[in-house]
Amino acid sequence: IFIKNQAAPVRGIAPLVTIQAMEPNSAEWGKNFPNQYSTLLQTADNKTRTTYGGSEPVQKIEADPRLVTIFAGNPFSKDYKDDRGHQNALIDVRETNRLSDKTPGTCYSCKSADNPKLWANMGMEAYDKTPFSEMSKQINNPIGCANCHEANTMRLIITNPALDTALKAQGKDWHTFTRQEMRTVVCANCHVEYYFQGESKLLVFPWKNGTTIEDIEKYYTENGFVDWTHTTSGASMIKMQHPDYELFSASSTHYNAGVSCADCHMPYTRAGAVKFSTHNVKSPLLEPNTSCGACHTDVDYVVNRAKIIQNQVHTTMISTEDALVAAIETIATSAKDPKADPAKIEEARKLHRSAQLRWDFIAAENSMGFHNPTEALRILASATDLARKAQLKALEALQPAK
Amino acid sequence: IFIKNQAAPVRGIAPLVTIQAMEPNSAEWGKNFPNQYSTLLQTADNKTRTTYGGSEPVQKIEADPRLVTIFAGNPFSKDYKDDRGHQNALIDVRETNRLSDKTPGTCYSCKSADNPKLWANMGMEAYDKTPFSEMSKQINNPIGCANCHEANTMRLIITNPALDTALKAQGKDWHTFTRQEMRTVVCANCHVEYYFQGESKLLVFPWKNGTTIEDIEKYYTENGFVDWTHTTSGASMIKMQHPDYELFSASSTHYNAGVSCADCHMPYTRAGAVKFSTHNVKSPLLEPNTSCGACHTDVDYVVNRAKIIQNQVHTTMISTEDALVAAIETIATSAKDPKADPAKIEEARKLHRSAQLRWDFIAAENSMGFHNPTEALRILASATDLARKAQLKALEALQPAK
Amino acid sequence: MKPLVFLGIGCLIVAILTGLYVSDFTVYLGDDPTTCNNCHVMDAVYEGWFHAGHKNAATCNDCHTPHDFIPKYFTKAKSGFNHVTAFTFGHIPEPLRAKPETDEIIQANCVRCHTETVSMVADGQADSGRFCFDCHRTVAHGERGISILPYQDKRR
Ligand SMILES: [Ca+2]
Numbered sequence A, B: 001i002f003i004k005n006q007a008a009p010v011r012g013i014a015p016l017v018t019i020q021a022m023e024p025n026s027a028e029w030g031k032n033f034p035n036q037y038s039t040l041l042q043t044a045d046n047k048t049r050t051t052y053g054g055s056e057p058v059q060k061i062e063a064d065p066r067l068v069t070i071f072a073g074n075p076f077s078k079d080y081k082d083d084r085g086h087q088n089a090l091i092d093v094r095e096t097n098r099l100s101d102k103t104p105g106t107c108y109s110c111k112s113a114d115n116p117k118l119w120a121n122m123g124m125e126a127y128d129k130t131p132f133s134e135m136s137k138q139i140n141n142p143i144g145c146a147n148c149h150e151a152n153t154m155r156l157i158i159t160n161p162a163l164d165t166a167l168k169a170q171g172k173d174w175h176t177f178t179r180q181e182m183r184t185v186v187c188a189n190c191h192v193e194y195y196f197q198g199e200s201k202l203l204v205f206p207w208k209n210g211t212t213i214e215d216i217e218k219y220y221t222e223n224g225f226v227d228w229t230h231t232t233s234g235a236s237m238i239k240m241q242h243p244d245y246e247l248f249s250a251s252s253t254h255y256n257a258g259v260s261c262a263d264c265h266m267p268y269t270r271a272g273a274v275k276f277s278t279h280n281v282k283s284p285l286l287e288p289n290t291s292c293g294a295c296h297t298d299v300d301y302v303v304n305r306a307k308i309i310q311n312q313v314h315t316t317m318i319s320t321e322d323a324l325v326a327a328i329e330t331i332a333t334s335a336k337d338p339k340a341d342p343a344k345i346e347e348a349r350k351l352h353r354s355a356q357l358r359w360d361f362i363a364a365e366n367s368m369g370f371h372n373p374t375e376a377l378r379i380l381a382s383a384t385d386l387a388r389k390a391q392l393k394a395l396e397a398l399q400p401a402k
Numbered sequence C: 001m002k003p004l005v006f007l008g009i010g011c012l013i014v015a016i017l018t019g020l021y022v023s024d025f026t027v028y029l030g031d032d033p034t035t036c037n038n039c040h041v042m043d044a045v046y047e048g049w050f051h052a053g054h055k056n057a058a059t060c061n062d063c064h065t066p067h068d069f070i071p072k073y074f075t076k077a078k079s080g081f082n083h084v085t086a087f088t089f090g091h092i093p094e095p096l097r098a099k100p101e102t103d104e105i106i107q108a109n110c111v112r113c114h115t116e117t118v119s120m121v122a123d124g125q126a127d128s129g130r131f132c133f134d135c136h137r138t139v140a141h142g143e144r145g146i147s148i149l150p151y152q153d154k155r156r
């Protein structure tokens, strides 16, 4: 059966049924592509944990109580779980304690295959303005084929208008990207830092100045955006969210070498004699032979290096958190002191904001630094420095002027 | 069997003359090995600078005046040049302003091919006790074949008794090392952190607990060694010196992959049809095609990544230096204050020592972090944190006790 | 009884012959690289070899089989057996990886062709514990991840 080379028609894409443009139901697409569909469904049931990742929805604020102080006043201090497979996106966004009456429809932007059609029909502005509970009625499918592919051609496309806009703002047009670039950029539909702009809660990616942490900080400073006010330090804060794409693409070893997200998270697998991209997207450390083994001969060696890197980043991140907690507490104490110089307290708060958004860029990113080890450590080192400077400034506020 | 499958005579080494054991004069060895000898001589004339290295004796304390504050009280605040090729070792050690009347013979340990024979004849203790100016009479040859090779067999061997002892203290015997391991360990004869033990100024490598920075700090804390007392902060300091081997071997990407110092710094070159190890040891960034090119096809890509890494490390290192300078000045100010709590000042000084020996581990290392990027950044991040903590402790010393 | 035994033996012979026929047995006796590429699981290594430095210098067997007559055919038979059984029964490792014996064979072949070049450095003074292709990682099959993964274009 497998013996000879298979004839071309059996190997390629021979569609059985024609798919409607932006079809929200992945089962329909699955009729043509059973392997991709069945592996997509497997993301529902992944359970294994790795040292710093995996698919268990571990409650992070219990695992690391510093986070409660660090996020004081923000919904993330109430509920912050590790992410799991794409099939769970809808369940998880509906169940999180971070929701409130004011949650906008925007929160569905990265959770459902219904979006492309809804955005096409009602426009993103209208979608984002609709309250979350209201939008729920029209959202029935978790992440699926329509989030990443054009129907029938199966080309990778950008489906989230916010990404299209953000790239345009940088003078980039994704239609000119190579296929290998698309294997990364398609993940940037969702795995990126975002904020809700203005009253209409429009989804925007803060990339106008570029995508490094310094560029993003500059963007928020310029437009005056504030996610929340820290209830202990009083600083105007930014919450970073999953900047996987931004960290990875900041000249990391793998990015510069032309490696894509899909190379590691959707490696080619074989079913019979056919090779296809597994759509069971998960931690590559769970199956390093298929994932890393395609490029690295000595898989034990690279997995071991990955562990060393993650441990180095984790140790450093914990030191940064200790510094942040110290800064927050010192600012709070100084601010209460009637003799404190208010200008200096304000400077200390600005330093707290700068420190924490840097730390969060690495903490909210999902690979414990592996996606870009040296950049992660550079950023954490400067976050620690800024946090300690915030603490020093808060103490200075109590010194009599000379 | 296949690796060693050639009969000895065909192997190309057909000695013309027999060499005396530990022959100090490389020209003698050169009769048998003209390629190795002529490339060794080339290290005399290298002049090109790279962004962070190369072979110009740049005066570091002029390039970066923070170093004057950081090394206050130590000879390195007077003269601290970038290193250059092996042929210059003798000239440079004789000309440095770091010498004084008290300089012991030990300072010649890593500068001359005369050493192996002298150590064999007079013993290392006697050698090290002899004043530098006295030893000068017996030292005529710069670094040469006898520092790395056994005569005639041309086997790589360990010639510095201090290294032999240091390895033994860790339960290691270099006679069991593979050839590939020797291609790294032979550099550890010299490119390692050392100190002068006791009155006799015996050369010792502080490796009993291991070779990470934490192990080395523990060693010095346990045996109470102090290099000098910082004249501004008053702390008991350790000066780190060229821990190239220790940083590289701390599970770096290349070390873990089995790459050796010689692979990058002595890459194979061709003379006619035959290839040999170039003995013109210098920055691999000067000839990356030979150095990196055999393993990495895309040489521009790796050189670019090396630059990015070095820039990240350099930026972080400068922040650490700023933190150290702030700590030093704050401790000095507080220490002068009669109201200061002396116990807290002492704690601040200990923190200063811990911070600075970490920073120096990376600053005195010669690759601007490239030898082990993540470890370098991890160490700098913790150095910054410790320096800021020293500063905070010095301020705390002035607070009235609660 | 007897006819049954003959029938059994006959079937066995037919089965073996069919096996040899469908697995294209005779091609394994030659040195043509397209033989190896017969299995499309080998597409990527074939493509890699085709685009890398040795295409004009060495075929698969120049590197992958020993060069004395008997070991050569022994290796061919052994790995041929592995290949066919693996392929027929679907035990195809993911990804394909050279076995330690294969590494030794390749190394010997590198040295066989490049004896003069490496005469000064491969002098066996101590076991270096590594292979030519630890440094020359791309000479045979091009860049990994580009060649070993099928159907991919490179970004730059
Ligand atoms: Ca997860």
Ligand SMILES: [Ca+2]
Residues within 6 Å of the ligand: B053, B054, B055, B056, B082, B083, B084
């Ligand atoms: Ca130099």
